[in-house]
Amino acid sequence: MPKLTDDELGTLLRETFSAREQLTDQLPETTEPSRRRSAVPILLAAAAVLAVLAGVLYGVSRVGAGPTQPAATPTALARTATDDARIWAVGLDSLLQSVKPDGGWRSVIVMDLSDVGKDHLRKGPPIAPEQRTLISELVSRTAPITYHGEMSPAPATCDNSGVGVAQLRDVIDKGDHAEVEVNLYHDCTHWTTAKYRVERQGVDWVITQTFWKRTVR
Structure with missing residues (x-):
């Protein structure tokens, strides 16, 4: 033209x-x-x-306009053994605080469920010594932690004086977050169990949702 x-x-x-x-x-x-x-x-x-x-280039500039981007898909968390220890610690600490006895926790025994029973209630590898140390440090303000494998759900003697037994389930990778279940035997007659959504924030892991928490006598 x-x-x-x-x-x-x-x-x-x-x-x-x-x-x-x-x-x-x-x-x-x-x-x-x-x-x-x-x-x-x-x-x-x-x-x-x-x-x-007229052959004139005509355009309208729109803020934020551009080609449509495909929806982002959750990426793998690439967790390390240290990450798993932090996830277990934040779940355990939350549960211990929610049922903390009046006099505080005198002792909490953590059972590594990968060692329990012939079916191994936890499918992952045993909790490594370095992981145990980190969990104990992160939960130390709430309760002193010790570890045990094969044992009954309660200590041999139970005097209802702040002794608990915790069970740590496998950390489940959900793409953009992790999930973990923690069980706690306390007050000699109570089982409290909870499942948490845990997300990474820098080097730390924080609970962003409690899916459920229930106590059984």
């Missing part, structure tokens, strides 16, 4: 806009003056058509 001169471009603009203004006169009016239909969208449309016909 031949390039339009300034005069020809001005004439085409006036003719185009004049035709569009006549169309706006035919639009029905609203009952409220503040809601009268505006001619601006029609004039902008006419200008856009004219720009294409």
